[in-house]
Amino acid sequence: xxxxxxxxxxxxxxxxxxxxxxxxxxxxxxxxxxxxxxxxxxxxxxxxxxxxxxxxxxxxxxxxxxxxxxxxxxxxxxxxxxxxxxxxxxxxxxxxxxxxxxxxxxxxxxxxxxxxxxxxxxxxxxxxxxxxxxxxxxxxxxxxxxxxxxxxxxxxxxxxxxxxxxxxxxxxxxxxxxxxxxxxxxxxxxxxxxxxxxxxxxxxxxxxxxxxx
Amino acid sequence: xxxxxxxxxxxxxxxxxxxxxxxxxxxxxxxxxxxxxxxxxxxxxxxxxxxxxxxxxxxxxxxxxxxxxxxxxxxxxxxxxxxxxxxxxxx
Numbered sequence: 431x432x433x434x435x436x437x438x439x440x441x442x443x444x445x446x447x448x449x450x451x452x453x454x455x456x457x458x459x460x461x462x463x464x465x466x467x468x469x470x471x472x473x474x475x476x477x478x479x480x481x482x483x484x485x486x487x488x489x490x491x492x493x494x495x496x497x498x499x500x501x502x503x504x505x506x507x508x509x510x511x512x513x514x515x516x517x518x519x520x521x522x523x524x525x526x527x528x529x530x531x532x533x534x535x536x537x538x539x540x541x542x543x544x545x546x547x548x549x550x551x552x553x554x555x556x557x558x559x560x561x562x563x564x565x566x567x568x569x570x571x572x573x574x575x576x577x578x579x580x581x582x583x584x585x586x587x588x589x590x591x592x593x594x595x596x597x598x599x600x601x602x603x604x605x606x607x608x609x610x611x612x613x614x615x616x617x618x619x620x621x622x623x624x625x626x627x628x629x630x631x632x633x634x635x636x637x638x639x640x641x642x643x
Numbered sequence: 644x645x646x647x648x649x650x651x652x653x654x655x656x657x658x659x660x661x662x663x664x665x666x667x668x669x670x671x672x673x674x675x676x677x678x679x680x681x682x683x684x685x686x687x688x689x690x691x692x693x694x695x696x697x698x699x700x701x702x703x704x705x706x707x708x709x710x711x712x713x714x715x716x717x718x719x720x721x722x723x724x725x726x727x728x729x730x731x732x733x734x
Binding site for chain 2 (some may be wrong): 432433434435436437439440469470473474476477479480481482483484485486487488489496497498499525526527529530531532534535536583586590594596597604607608611612615616
């Protein structure tokens, strides 16, 4: 989900931009380093970017008569270090903001923080934790994708709740209200994304993907 | 190998079907977010609306399809190159 242009107050928009910039800088540096390390890394990077580009273009139906976009973080967290998703996410979000007026330039920092920073890092952490507890690799990745999606939408809900607190119950009340819509919508969509990610990894030559990052 | 190809083909059909349903009358979460902000904060108006208001509904569908298609082309190219590298480990 993208927060639309102008739908965050200027100070909030600026705050999210400033907080996401160090991650973006780190992501760009890591991406450039990977590119210099060889063509295999470059191609894996291309695969991850293609996956994000394709999945974020889909609007999948969900419960309660609504629909939503998958986040497309699956291949990135399986193939690449999590920092890289900040760079990939920035390009995708910028394209959508400029060409489709979907999201926006003022809310790009906030959208980057939710979709390309918080989501991938949460997924990465979940995947490693699941593996440490002995979970099978594919299952761990599927769980990580679901958690990454849910964290992405939870952060978006928090960003909106912080900007528009409920008149009676404050930020917590608004957070529950936003989560009630977005998190519920995203659960089936995230499961579809998890299944697609695992299927692609198992069905292609990317099978040798590792968790060594 | 055949089973894997069938699984991929089925996945593609499933995605096209889901996309077709999703492009129907169902409200997107982005629009619902706007509605929720507007209903709870009637005094708030977006302070910036962008340099352009975006394409028409059909234009938006077309551009999203273009985005998806370019992702598929890039993915297919990378996969092809990766398989070549795998066969010939010294590119």
